[in-house]
Amino acid sequence: MQNRQIHLDNRPKGEASASNFKLVTAETPALADGQVLVRHHFLSLDPYMRGRMNESKSYAQPQPLGQVMQGGTVGEVVESRSPKFAAGDKVVGMGGWQEYSVVDADQVGMLRKVDTTHVPLSHYLGAVGMPGVTAWYGLVKIIDPKPGQTVMVSAASGAVGTAFGALAKAxxxxxxxxxxxxxxxxxxVExxxxxxxxxxxxxxAYALSKEIAQAAPDGVDGLFENVGGVCLDAVMLRMNAFARIALCGMIAGYDGQPVPMTYPQLLLVNRVRLEGFIVSEHMEVWPQALQELGQLVGSGKFRPRESVAQGLESAPEAFLGLLKGRNFGKQLVKLV
Amino acid sequence: MQNRQIHLDNRPKGEASASNFKLVTAETPALADGQVLVRHHFLSLDPYMRGRMNESKSYAQPQPLGQVMQGGTVGEVVESRSPKFAAGDKVVGMGGWQEYSVVDADQVGMLRKVDTTHVPLSHYLGAVGMPGVTAWYGLVKIIDPKPGQTVMVSAASGAVGTAFGALAKAxxxxxxxxxxxxxxxxxxVExxxxxxxxxxxxxxAYALSKEIAQAAPDGVDGLFENVGGVCLDAVMLRMNAFARIALCGMIAGYDGQPVPMTYPQLLLVNRVRLEGFIVSEHMEVWPQALQELGQLVGSGKFRPRESVAQGLESAPEAFLGLLKGRNFGKQLVKLV
Incomplete structure (x- = not known):
């Protein structure tokens, strides 16, 4: 089957650009025993992918050059040589930026069947997927707030930010x-x-911190940080003693020079606990987190928003837009 | 009794100076029931005192103007109207920068009798006192290293740094x-x-990090940070995944502008846990920590070094020298 793919062609020097990517057409290989062929309905675009485009050390291995951009996908099984999956099954996996993927169904964690009765398929890439679990982990395992405490999140309208807000309000x-x-x-808000x-x-940071003082009159007890830079500085100026920071992303610095933290002494003054984490290292929490997120979304209490780009070829521009904050809610690419 | 004292006369603008302090002579008040009069043998000088000289929010209340500089002291009870203490008892307390203090012996934690059979009195202000427990807390409760892991400490030759090294080697x-x-x-080292x-x-930071790579060929698993600035930046460039930072001081920035953290994204990349703390908020660990420290010192396995200034009037200059790193080991002022 013809399978269009987007490869990482070369690594960015400074800011990422469309010329780092290349559209390639391949053929899907014939299935071996135990394999399934998945047709992707949606690709997930996530800020962490920018870090992996660099060669330098990050928390994940770099994305290899000349290969399909890696990333989360949801889709439908179209052919199966595994007893675990049947054609028509809706599945979530790590298929990458391409129209089809061939998956070894026996490898643990590669492909998971999902129920789309109450939760639309695309949300398994967002609120009821990796971004949702990311928010859950930072909130529950790092910030661990008491009712009535004030928590903040940057990139609030994104997939992680909205899930964080919904979970914290609950x-x-x-x-x-x-x-x-x-x-x-x-x-x-609305x-x-x-x-x-x-x-x-x-x-x-100073102007921002004055607005934070208005919005958080009792100070800030927990911060889920996706951005870094002035956002982080401003919140740190309003932190209460024994505040916690779940450090999930520093998108402000992904494209170029590192963005410093201006007032690290406040971590000491306020006896802050800060923890950097990536959610794929905490697979033990996924079932519990996905259950809570699935209920919030399935019951209609939390209605996540999506930015949907059309067609595989739109993935690079949509991704670059995400890095600039041009998306509004979870950024997806729709293929079907 | 005539009692010479050093008061905080005015707050520093930028760098602290001798003119912020004032030598005053007072009379010790007559003892009320339950009070004891202590003659101070040594005053402790500690970096945290610089933060308290500012009016701005720090982890402790500011040092009041026109009053005796607060701080740890060891000495001898010279007169007692409390059944808990007798003349001749060696005691550690918070007597401040003065020759004598009158203490309410019934107030918990104000005064503690110490045994000078194996541990010299002055060490109760250093290795077997607040700085030692500070090192213990950061090492044991925050860094919690496994044998064979690499830990680092800045201001290594100071009271906290040497205790940290002795505890970590053990x-x-x-x-x-x-x-x-x-x-x-x-x-x-020797x-x-x-x-x-x-x-x-x-x-x-870059040159320093190259030397750290030599000295810590397996990377750094834990950092006890007293200084901040380039020291912190350099170690962060060599941190292993899941490293821990016990943030105890940022002496580099005490005197003026805040010193930024240059590479905060490394906290994320390496999934670092960083915790700011002050040891007086963790009184529950003091007995256990003091016991271990007392044994290390009493057995001669750990021989802490002291910088001793002579006479109360030398306290301000000795304190300013400490902020510049001119001390070598625990900085004390000897009064008797």
Missing amino acids: RGCRVVGIAGGPDKCKYV EIGFDACIDYRGKD | RGCRVVGIAGGPDKCKYV EIGFDACIDYRGKD
Whole structure:
């Protein structure tokens, strides 16, 4: 079967660009015993992919050159030589930026059947998938807030940020977001249920911290950090004693020079616990987290928003837009 | 009784100076029931005192203006109206920068009798006192290293740094210090038993990190940070996955502008856990920590070094020298 793919052709020097990617057409190989052929309905685009485009050490191996960009996918089994899957099964996996993938069904964690009765298939790449579990881990395992405490999240309108907000509200927290632009701020307050959201655009850490003082009058007990830079600096200026920071991403620095933390002494002054993590190293929490997230979404209490780009060829531009914050909610590419 | 005291006269603008302090002569008040009069033999000088000289929020209340500089003291009870203490008892307390203090013996934690059979009195302000317990808490409760792991400490030749090294060696760790100057480096290696020590003077983070790579060929699993700035940046460039940072001090920034953390993204890349702490909030560990430290010192396995200034009037200059790293080991002022 003809299978269009997007490869990483060369590594970015500084800012990533469309010329780092290359559209290639291949043929899907014939299935061996135990394999299934999956047709991808959606590709997931996630900030962590930017780190993997570099050759330098990051938490994951670099994305190899001349190969399909790796990433999460949801789709449908179209052919199976495994007793575990049948044609028509809806599945989530790591198929990468291509229209089809051939998967060894016996390898643990490669492919998981999902139920689309109450949860739309695409949400298994977002709120009921890796981004949702990421939010859950940072909130529950690192920040561990008490009801009534104030927690904040940057990139609040994204897949992780909205899941964080929904989970924290369900735990009785005051939730304050930081997002880029009034529409995103309005969205997380009116549709996700955040108590407040601050537009970071055009503001330095000091100006931002003054707005945080208004939105979080009792100070900040926990921060889920996706961005770094001024967002992190500003929240740190408003942290309470014994606050916790779940450090999940530093998208502000992904494209170029490292972005410093301006006031590290505040970690000491406020006896902060900060923990960097990646959710794929904590597979033990996924079942519990996915169950809670599935219930929030399935019951309609949490309605995640998606930015959907059309067609495989749109993936590079959609990804670059994600890095600039041009997406609004979970960024997907729709293939079918 | 005539009692000379040093008061905080005014707050520093930028760098602290001798003119912030004022020598005052007072009379010790008559004892009420339950009180004891202590003659101080040694005052402790500690970096945390610099933070308290500022009015701004720190982890402790600011040092009040026009009052005796607060701080740890060891001495001898010279008069007692409490059944708990008798004249001649050796005691450790928080008597401040003065020759005598009157203490309410019934207030928990104000005064503690100590045994000077095996441990010299002055060490109760250092290795077998607050700095020793500080090292113990960061090592045992935050870094929690396995035998064979590599741990580092900045300000290695100081009271906290040497205790940290002695405790970590006793746990089978590879211990690498950072200190200012070849004499201090030589001392911690030859006399405290560090495996290596790096002189930070005149080096940027990159040069320092190259030396760390030599001294810690398997990378760094734990850091006890007293200094911040380039020392912290350099170690962060050599951290292993799941490393821990016990953040105890940032002396590099105490005197002026905040010193940024240059590569905060490494906390994410290496999934680091960083925790700021102050040991007075963890009184529950003191008995266990003091017992271990007392045994290390009492048995002669750990011989802490002291810098001793003579006479109360020398306290301000000795304190300013400590902030510049001019001390060598625990900085004390001898009064008797």
